[in-house]
Amino acid sequence: MLDLSQAGAELAKHYDLAPSIEKAEATQDIYEKMKRVVSPADWAIYAPYVIEINRLKKERNAVILAHNYMTPEIYHGIADFVGDSLQLAIKATEVEEEVIVQCGVHFMAETSKILNPSKTVLMPDMAAGCSLAESITAEGVAEMRAKYPGAPVVSYVNTTAEVKAASDICCTSANAVQIVDAMEADTVIMAPDQYLAQNVANLSKKKVVYWPGSCIVHELYTAEDLRAYRELQPETKIIAHPECTPAVVAEADFTGSTSGIIKWVEDNRPQEVMLVTECSMASNIADELPDVNFAKPCNMCPYMKKITLEKVLYALHTMEGAVEVEAEVAEKARLAVERMIDLSRELGL
């Protein structure tokens, strides 16, 4: 496990990371993208890290792929590409640089490694997991297959490489309904998110059976809370991620992947909107949309929040934290992810 005080001491030997008003001023163009949500004092703390990371990135021939749940200083400050899980997976296939630094959770880094195996894929904190990925193993997939013989397994990308390798095809929140509908069988097994599966079942022609996993962030929202909020603020648009329960999704004005949510808000520019998902989503688009008011509550993903500027700098400095996937597992998992990407393209998603 990464020892933070040791990492801090090592970084201090090589870089001047003290808060600096001069460095904050020198990076004002970056700060402009987050000034509504990051204070000038905080930017004076972040700026020295942002400068060193962006310099080291070039030296190491590295690219930073960041998920939409990263904090604004990562999302706007150091990322070369930001997106939802599907977009990050597709981008990983296109990277030409030697090194990918994955600012997201472990399954995303594994997916990048599976899709672009000759690259070094660095995970700034190996403990950045996911409650969904942790909820099922390849044995669980085998159990489901035994229970529903002949039914194809559509596994969410929020799974380990072993689970992907045991599946027929993957899906993400951006293409789940279309992927399930494209299966030939009448019954489709979805794993591991029970709520995504139920939400897909409500929109799909297929009978969907599922594994009982859940996302610890999205399962916290309740339909009662949203109804109470709507009563107080009837103008508020409620936008949910499909990892929320079907009752929450039923209360929402729109449901979509993280990038789908961002696009909806950019296109519709509601006066007041509640993003029923991870907190950084609203922060990352707040400055681009000054006329939109983002209502709380939001919930924080403790796994995504393990990724910090300090850990990214340490990963690039030491080149430690490379993700490896055993060759046989990687080969089978690649088939499942590539099938998803190919089918998404075919379906125009």
Ligand code: 13P
């Ligand atoms: P997206 O694929 O919509 O970005 O979702 C990933 C995730 O982990 C949401 O909790």
Ligand code: SF4
């Ligand atoms: Fe996993 Fe939920 Fe965190 Fe997404 S928000 S990474 S599904 S725990």
